[in-house]
Amino acid sequence: MENILVIQPLVALIAGILILVMPRLLNYVVAIYLIVIGVLGLWPQLGSLGG
Numbered sequence: 001m002e003n004i005l006v007i008q009p010l011v012a013l014i015a016g017i018l019i020l021v022m023p024r025l026l027n028y029v030v031a032i033y034l035i036v037i038g039v040l041g042l043w044p045q046l047g048s049l050g051g
Helices: 002-021 023-049
Strands: none
Touching (some): 002 023
């Protein structure tokens, strides 16, 4: 769970920089950000399904 706390600000920072550099990427950056945060949030539950 600690890794998620480190990764989220990093992903948000990269997304913010990409949006500033290329505003047309806003939809893609937001979509990818939401997917990444969703997968990271579900990762502990996904790992426990295997065994």
